[in-house]
Amino acid sequence: MIRFFVDFDGTVTEDDVVDKMLERFAPSAWKVIEKKWAAGAIGSRECLLEQVRMISAKPDELKKLLAEVNVDPTFLDFLKRAQGLSLPVTVVSDGFDLVIDAVLKNTLGNWLAGHPLPVYCNRLQWNSKGLELTFSEPASCEHGCANCKPGVIRRLSSAKDTVIFIGDGNSDRFAAEAATLTFAKGKLLDYCRKKGIRHEPYKNFKTVEEWLVKQPLRKESHAVL
Numbered sequence: 001m002i003r004f005f006v007d008f009d010g011t012v013t014e015d016d017v018v019d020k021m022l023e024r025f026a027p028s029a030w031k032v033i034e035k036k037w038a039a040g041a042i043g044s045r046e047c048l049l050e051q052v053r054m055i056s057a058k059p060d061e062l063k064k065l066l067a068e069v070n071v072d073p074t075f076l077d078f079l080k081r082a083q084g085l086s087l088p089v090t091v092v093s094d095g096f097d098l099v100i101d102a103v104l105k106n107t108l109g110n111w112l113a114g115h116p117l118p119v120y121c122n123r124l125q126w127n128s129k130g131l132e133l134t135f136s137e138p139a140s141c142e143h144g145c146a147n148c149k150p151g152v153i154r155r156l157s158s159a160k161d162t163v164i165f166i167g168d169g170n171s172d173r174f175a176a177e178a179a180t181l182t183f184a185k186g187k188l189l190d191y192c193r194k195k196g197i198r199h200e201p202y203k204n205f206k207t208v209e210e211w212l213v214k215q216p217l218r219k220e221s222h223a224v225l
């Protein structure tokens with residue numbers, strides 16, 4: 001079966017919401033930590049713990065920022081197409097549930113009320129001191145990830161599946177290596193080219209939908225329906 005795993009920030013959304021939060025609510029030193037992570041010197045768990053500690057925002061300020069976030073206008077059509085063919089789509093993100101839940105509700109709430117979209121990500125909560133970050137897996141993986149994308153892919157798929165990953169950035173490097181085929185843009189596209197990872201460049205989810213309708217899976221999926 002084809003299983004889609006989809007990055008959130010910069011892939012489902014037009015901008016990276018985590019970066020937007022840091023730009024607005026943290027001192028510019030967050031970029032020093034970001035560079036260490038991009039260079040592979042630290043894992044995303046250490047990176048995000050340090051960065052979240054730097055954020056000073058009030059709940060209503062964050063809410064305002066989240067209301068400004070747009071999703072790829074072609075994402076919903078892709079989702080409908082995949083769900084119509086009974087092909088699972090899972091969001092796998094190294095971002096935050098507080099952000100993802102709000103953005104999806106703001107933008108696709110009507111559709112998602114009847115068609116749940118599973119999301120695997122990190123947990124961000126308000127406590128008396130500000131924002132608190134926790135992880136769904138207590139121990140870190142070999143990459144030092146906050147939320148290990150290839151780990152989620154391995155847990156949710158079998159060797160018989162065709163795993164399609166869709167992403168855009170540095171947080172998708174390990175997932176691309178675990179997928180059968182990766183749709184890549186931005187920094188992830190550079191990485192896939194450099195490492196010889198099987199990939200298709202894409203602009204938005206329209207490209208992925210066009211690929212999907214060309215696959216000889218429709219008969220098999222209709223039999224399932």
Ligand SMILES: [Mg+2]
Binds near residue numbers: 016171
């Ligand atoms: Mg991304």
Ligand SMILES: [Zn+2]
Binds near residue numbers: 143148151
């Ligand atoms: Zn990992």
